[in-house]
Amino acid sequence: MRFVLASASPARLRTLRAAGLEPEVVVSGVDESIVEASSARALCATLARLKAEAVATRLRHHEHPPGVTLVLGCDSMLEFDGDLFGKPVDDRDAFTRWQRMRGNTGILHTGHCLIELDTGAEAEEVGSTAVYFADLSDEEVQAYVGTGEPTQVAGAFTIDGLGGWFVDRILGDAGNVIGVSLPVLRRLLGEVGVGVPALWSTRLPSSP
Numbered sequence: 001m002r003f004v005l006a007s008a009s010p011a012r013l014r015t016l017r018a019a020g021l022e023p024e025v026v027v028s029g030v031d032e033s034i035v036e037a038s039s040a041r042a043l044c045a046t047l048a049r050l051k052a053e054a055v056a057t058r059l060r061h062h063e064h065p066p067g068v069t070l071v072l073g074c075d076s077m078l079e080f081d082g083d084l085f086g087k088p089v090d091d092r093d094a095f096t097r098w099q100r101m102r103g104n105t106g107i108l109h110t111g112h113c114l115i116e117l118d119t120g121a122e123a124e125e126v127g128s129t130a131v132y133f134a135d136l137s138d139e140e141v142q143a144y145v146g147t148g149e150p151t152q153v154a155g156a157f158t159i160d161g162l163g164g165w166f167v168d169r170i171l172g173d174a175g176n177v178i179g180v181s182l183p184v185l186r187r188l189l190g191e192v193g194v195g196v197p198a199l200w201s202t203r204l205p206s207s208p
Helices: 010-018 040-060 091-101 138-146 162-166 174-178 182-191
Strands: 002-005 069-080 083-085 105-116 122-133 167-171
Touching (some): 040 069, 040 122, 069 091, 091 138, 162 167
Antiparallel strands (some): 069 083, 105 122, 122 167
């Protein structure tokens, strides 16, 4: 069984590998800036679908091994105080966002779209997780922005990296904040007729 991740996100790849998968990575090349939607959830869903469909179309034009081929597209965005935050454009943008976000709460949405290549079966879902940000000082914000991490990720923060120091708690699935929700993905796999164990590429070592 072939599993293709239509994303360049190292965090998504790490999450899937830790869950027993060994995805191939094929970056979609979708221009996110031209896509509009009525809400954060709709935007994440649309972008995830466009990414999955772009890679699926590309793969269909090449020979691929017999059997099931799955393509997963994802897109994450922070909804905060009526605004939608993808990746900051630069350090100044990241600093300004954190000045607003500190001590407050946002909702991290991640759109998931799964396509089974041969049948064309498609399933999608948006996961949403509340994120409670710590009340940072300007010095802490500046230090975090200076690491370069905030400009690399949607919402200008992580919970599995340096940003984890500055998130007090979350309400919902942590994987969804990292970039891919395993519970969501399990449901989508079920919709296209694939069981999770069929994707496992490794076995955990036996206990002594």
